[in-house]
Amino acid sequence: MGGEKLLAGALLLMTSSLPAAELSVESVERHPTVRRAAESFVREADWILQQQIRLTSIPAPPFREEERARYLEEQFHLLGLENVRRDAIGNVLGERPGRDAEHLVLLSAHMDTVFAAETEIEVRREGDRWVGPGIADNGAGLAALLALIRALDESGLRTGATLLFVANVGEEGEGDLRGMRALFAEPALRRRVRAAIALDGSNVERLTTKALGSKRFQVTVRGPGGHSWSDFGLPNPIQVLARAIARITAVALPAQPRSVVNIGEIHGGTSVNAIPYEAWMKVDIRSEMESENERLEQALRSALADAVAEENAWARTKGVPLTVEVKTIGHRPTGKLPAAARIIDVFRAVDTHLGIQTSIQRSSTDANIPISFGIEAVAVGGGGRSGASHSLREWYDPTGRELGLKRILLALALLAGVEE
Numbered sequence: 001m002g003g004e005k006l007l008a009g010a011l012l013l014m015t016s017s018l019p020a021a022e023l024s025v026e027s028v029e030r031h032p033t034v035r036r037a038a039e040s041f042v043r044e045a046d047w048i049l050q051q052q053i054r055l056t057s058i059p060a061p062p063f064r065e066e067e068r069a070r071y072l073e074e075q076f077h078l079l080g081l082e083n084v085r086r087d088a089i090g091n092v093l094g095e096r097p098g099r100d101a102e103h104l105v106l107l108s109a110h111m112d113t114v115f116a117a118e119t120e121i122e123v124r125r126e127g128d129r130w131v132g133p134g135i136a137d138n139g140a141g142l143a144a145l146l147a148l149i150r151a152l153d154e155s156g157l158r159t160g161a162t163l164l165f166v167a168n169v170g171e172e173g174e175g176d177l178r179g180m181r182a183l184f185a186e187p188a189l190r191r192r193v194r195a196a197i198a199l200d201g202s203n204v205e206r207l208t209t210k211a212l213g214s215k216r217f218q219v220t221v222r223g224p225g226g227h228s229w230s231d232f233g234l235p236n237p238i239q240v241l242a243r244a245i246a247r248i249t250a251v252a253l254p255a256q257p258r259s260v261v262n263i264g265e266i267h268g269g270t271s272v273n274a275i276p277y278e279a280w281m282k283v284d285i286r287s288e289m290e291s292e293n294e295r296l297e298q299a300l301r302s303a304l305a306d307a308v309a310e311e312n313a314w315a316r317t318k319g320v321p322l323t324v325e326v327k328t329i330g331h332r333p334t335g336k337l338p339a340a341a342r343i344i345d346v347f348r349a350v351d352t353h354l355g356i357q358t359s360i361q362r363s364s365t366d367a368n369i370p371i372s373f374g375i376e377a378v379a380v381g382g383g384g385r386s387g388a389s390h391s392l393r394e395w396y397d398p399t400g401r402e403l404g405l406k407r408i409l410l411a412l413a414l415l416a417g418v419e420e
Contacts, residue, residue: 025353028413033157037409040151041402047150049130049398051075052143053123056135062175065090065111072111072167075146080153081165089182090169096152098162098416104189105416106164106196107148107408109141109382110171110179110366114390129395136386136396141199142167144382147405148412160417161194171200171366174216176330180369195343195415196377197408198366201389202396203359203381204404207347210362211371213334214286215293219244219304221268223322225277233316237279238268240307240322245281247303251296257288261296282329288362290334301326332364333372343376343415350410354403380408 028034041048060068072092076084081094092111113134115121123132132139149165151157168179184190198208221237245263253259261283268279285296304324312321337344344360351358363379370377383404385397 024414025349025410028410028418029353031157031413031418033155034409034413034418036155037151037157038402038406040154041147041405041409044147044150045398045401048143048147048401051146052135052139052396053130053132055142056123056132056139057121059115059117059119059121060112060134061115061117062112062170062172064117065169068111069167069169072142072146076149076165076167079146079149081149087182089179091179091183092167094149094165096149096159096163096165098159099419100161102192103161103194104164104192105159105161105412106166106193106370107145107199107412108166108168108180108196108366109145109199110138111142111167111169112172112175113137114172119392126395128399129397131393131395133392133394135394137201137389137394138171138199140202140382140384140386140396144199144405144408147382148408151405151409157413158419159413160419161415163412163416164193168366174329176216177332177366177369180366184369184373184375190373190375193370193375196367196370196375197343197411198377198379199382199408200365200379201381202384202386202401202404204383204400204407205351205357205359206361206379206381207344207351207358208361208363208365208367208379209341209344210288210336210360211332211334211368212286212288212362212364213290213293213368214284214330214332214364215297215328216285216330217283217297217300218280218327218329219283219300220278220280220325220327221308221322222278222325223276224320226275228273228275231275231317234275234320235311235315235317235322237276237322240304240311240324241266241268241279241281243307243310244300244303247306248283248300251299251303254292257292259285259287259289259292259296261285261300284330286364288334293334332368335368335371336362337371337376337378341376343378343411346411346414347378347380347407350407350414353410354407356403356407380404382408
């Protein structure tokens, strides 16, 4: 009976005002199993750090997360999760059954990094910091995922809703959120998920409730190619890209909604004394509003059409015009949670209780996908401090990690309900 009352209180919290939620945080924090789970974050701090270092040392670029997935699958088994498996795309899933098998609260962390497979990874200590590519993004998120699973297992905490833990593939770059797309492509699972929390990085104050949309393209220009002297006058693919870049970067960008255009890669040619037969570039367009992404995509396509036409008109050798191909290599949906969303109330209540200054943010994360389906989802950090993300000098400081983990634990307990 006591468990049913507390579960009912947690569900009531989801539609209640903040003061009521604050009272519920206090009662959940005092629950013996929740208290034991929180204590494990301090007791097992070294184990959590060693897991983070071990995971960071396993290369996991997008589309090549297999080795890291094997390790996490093994840990899921060792930490007592049930129905542990890997799906067709490579996500690792495990469940902690609740009283209600039909309702799920999902906790995820992405496995991939931005670094190429050949990147040398050596995690080293520099004072209070641990330095290594991917140590924070997403070594910190994956370590938090394992820390929470272990804390729940050791404490014996039981929940009303079933907890689904996922280490997913393809969050970074051209992975294009493919792991979460595959997960939420299943209608049966979508119907069961009541809330989703994506663990990404370290920032304990961050609460990402708004999905930053993006469109990404690979633009390839092709022509006959030739010798720089004897064939001078043939149209040049690199010159087309140069003309197009000048045009697209001159397009006015609004301050609101904030929007950006970035030329991230450009390649082409075989020699300094050869007219290239091919050149390509990758373009990233991002905006807080989907209509602005569409406008900038049209501006890019118009810039390319004009640049090709101008280059073909300039060419002294006629009859061999250039062609251009625009391939979509990424499309992340925009969206945001309503201000009154239950999951926001829960995290605000927990943050108020723990003395954390909540920072509502918009970003491009795994939470984009469930948000686009109308599912309440957020992205949060796993605690500690970090910097130099996406660089070889990326660093992580575990000081204060237990606060970030306790924040997630309390929110998870409130969202899923605690059983006696």
